[in-house]
Amino acid sequence: KAGVTQTPRYLIKTRGQQVTLSCSPISGHRSVSWYQQTPGQGLQFLFEYFSETQRNKGNFPGRFSGRQFSNSRSEMNVSTLELGDSALYLCASSPTLGNTIYFGEGSWLTVV
């Protein structure tokens, strides 16, 4: 069974631009969550989706948004990029809410 797939793996953006990251969960998994990982802040929870509905949300500004599609695939968007948004963005999926989550390899975002 294929794991969680995240695209793109690496990208460089300029301050002020926006970016969209994509996540395809493990087949049959209906819950998708997103995390931001930085050396200084560790793993910070962004949001969690289940059946196309946002179920949980972390403490990030409104520039960070996400959505989930009917096939459980998810995207997250960051608008008006700042240098501090440079991070590894990790997507994880699970069969249902409250279950073990399984991570993808992440998308490395560098903002210059």
Next chain:
Amino acid sequence: AQSVAQPEDQVNVAEGNPLTVKCTYSVSGNPYLFWYVQYPNRGLQFLLKYITGDNLVKGSYGFEAEFNKSQTSFHLKKPSALVSDSALYFCAVRDIRGDKIIFGKGTRLHILP
């Protein structure tokens, strides 16, 4: 609010010796507890979890963890460390009500040959 603490930023262990990576948690009600490992430039890999039942949980790669409710701890252990165990280890907790999973800041484990 739930939280998880990993008191050691780094742990150094000689190869062949037992290792322990510490984790304490705070959560309302009964917790779901997890350990994950991250190798350089990779995502996190699931190692093991505690939901209910036996306090000693066995996981991947020979790792195990002991749930201690009175001390609110969930320490990761391995009887004999390998150099290949060197990585970043994360403890995580989830409220039984289904709240988001919260991760500790991670502990870097160095196994010395």
